Amino acid sequence: MNFAVTDIGAVLPEVIVAVYACAILLIEPFLPKGRQEVLAYFGFAALGVAFYGTWNLMRTDLTVMNGMFVLDPFGNFFKLLLYVAAAMTILLSMEYLKREGIDRGEYYAFVLLATCGMMILVSASDLIMVFLGLELMSIPFYILAGFKRFEEKSLEAAAKYFILGSFSSGILLFGISLLYGLSGTTNLQALALHLRGAELQNPAWILAMILLVVGFGFKIAAVPFHMWTPDVYEGAPTPVTAFLSVGSKAASFAVFLRVFIEALGGIQSDWRFLLIFLSVVTIVLGNVVALVQTNIKRMLAYSSIAHAGYAMIGLIVGDSLGIFSLMIYMLIYAFMTLGAFGVVMLLRREGVEGDEIRDFAGLARKDRLTAFAMLIFMFSLAGIPPTAGFVAKFYIFMAAVNAHLTWLVVLGVVFTAVSAYFYLRVVMVMYMKEPDEAVQLSAPPGVVMVLAVAAAVVLLLGIYPSPFLDYAQEAVLKLR
Amino acid sequence: MIPLSSYLAVSSVLFVTGLIGVLIRRNFIIILMSVEIMLNAANLNLVAFSSYLDSMAGQIVALFIIAIAAGEAAVGLAIIIVVFRGRIATNVDQINLLKW
Secondary structure: OOOOOHHHHHOHHHHHHHHHHHHHHHHHHHOOOOOOHHHHHHHHHHHHHHHHHHHHOOOOOEEEOOOOEEEOHHHHHHHHHHHHHHHHHHHHHHHHHHHHOOOOOHHHHHHHHHHHHHHHHHHEOEHHHHHHHHHHHHHHHHHHHOOOOOOHHHHHHHHHHHHHHHHHHHHHHHHHHHHHHHHOOOEHHHHHHHHOOOOOOOHHHHHHHHHHHHHHHHHHOOOOOOOHHHHHHHHOOHHHHHHHHHHHHHHHHHHHHHHHHHHOHHHHHHHHHHHHHHHHHHHHHHHHHHOOOOEHHHHHHHHHHHHHHHHHHHHHHOOHHHHHHHHHHHHHHHHHHHHHHHHHHHOOEOOEOOOEHHHHOOHHHHOHHHHHHHHHHHHHHHOOOOOHHHHHHHHHHHHHHHOOOHHHHHHHHHHHHHHHHHHHHHHHHHHHOOOOOOOOOOOOHHHHHHHHHHHHHHHHHHHOOHHHHHHHHHHOOOOO | OOOHHHHHHHHHHHHHHHHHHHHHOOEHHHHHHHHHHHHHHHHHHHHHHHHHHOOOHHHHHHHHHHHHHHHHHHHHHHHHHHHHHHOOOOEHHHOOOOOO
8 A cells, every 4th residue: 555645636626625615514604694605605716726726737647546546638627517517506506595595505515515526436447436426426416406495396306316316326336346246356447457358258247237337327317217307307406407417417427438438448349239229218218208398497307318318329439539529518518508507597586486488488578688598508409500519419420420320320310300399499489479477587697697608608619619629639538 | 164156145135125125115214225225235245255355445345335325324314304394204105296
């Protein structure tokens, strides 16, 4: 066992975020009621410092802590994305929490702890760390989902998320224990070495692989492990939903990729077919069930399921182009989803939940800019140029064509066309329907800022994506 | 000495018990217990493999899992209590506001 002080430097961003989260918990009781907003700025500070740290460590590529933790450009790419997503979540939350009467300081601590879990997840290089990160991410999310504790819907979301989340981690853990038994190691690189050029004699490998796919499938909300998604998305407080659909999905995809490409890459032919099947049913079911939703948060939940199916194509392809396309997909998906949930939050007002699609009626008359922002996000989610969603789908499909999976591309494109129906229906309702009542929308500065940033990034990535693409290209997971 | 296969048989039975428990039992607390059984099945596996393979890693993972399971159970029980306060139900069938 060796432990170098310099190893601390590599995990400094995680340490900073965790320390700030604990500090928030300590300060919170001493703040008078109604002044809890101060802690949000604490959260920004934590994320800002961590962003700076990760930015400076960007190009380093080293494994520390006896192979437990890997600091590489791939992980750092996801970390930067997670900081931005977390900061935007806090921006969305500040006014929302006050309005809902749940402005408790712990909220920001939990957001930071969940972020810390995701950061560990994307940098995990050992199955222990994978499980630890997954739990550190999930446990704060169970609490956050039930944060509106006077509302039954929110509690129900928390209960469902907890049952299915802990169930899936149990399954994942059993898979991990089998992998350990089969290979004698929990380290991802050592697993990869063990599998190099090996013929799979033992069927337990397949069982372990299936259990891992089930565990990760729950986290990325792939069909048939998606049952929790719509319920939790609808019931949880909207900013939490946004963070859940962006942060936890991005981090879970990153670790899915790392475990399956890096550790189990040697037996790709064995898991490939399974993932192709999952991807197909996810794309089909996600898009088809979204057609009949009347609640916008549920619709976005099914849309997020469908997007998981598309992103999985990048994982199936599994070469550097596939990994690159998945990274780009997660980056773009993050901004368009955060933006869409931001618009949903603006519609929330006294007595009106504002999360039904009919609440969007005549939004273009009431608030032209918000409606236009929603138009951009919907076009982007549907994948219509010149928005970023088009670029994301383009690279995913290109990677699949290069890997001779043309039929998968055809299916993906067909169901993209199906998805246009329910995305554009929102646009239609906003622009073609008369508003049923003349109400002024409140426009909290935090939400407006998130909308402006998200819309700008979505348009910028759609029109001039090359700086982002170059950056992602540099950060692609090194295939060993 | 008990052979490895016996340990694996026990842990598989435990795992399947937990799995079925989560899927068919309707009482929230029993579901929580079933999840714990699944985690402990994995623990047993890890410790058995660790002794069989003569490597310490498995036991360390098991220790981590025990700590994490405690945290998870704490949060789970807290959620049960809040749900229970809202309405007198620990039966998951009654938690049914949200459905597709």
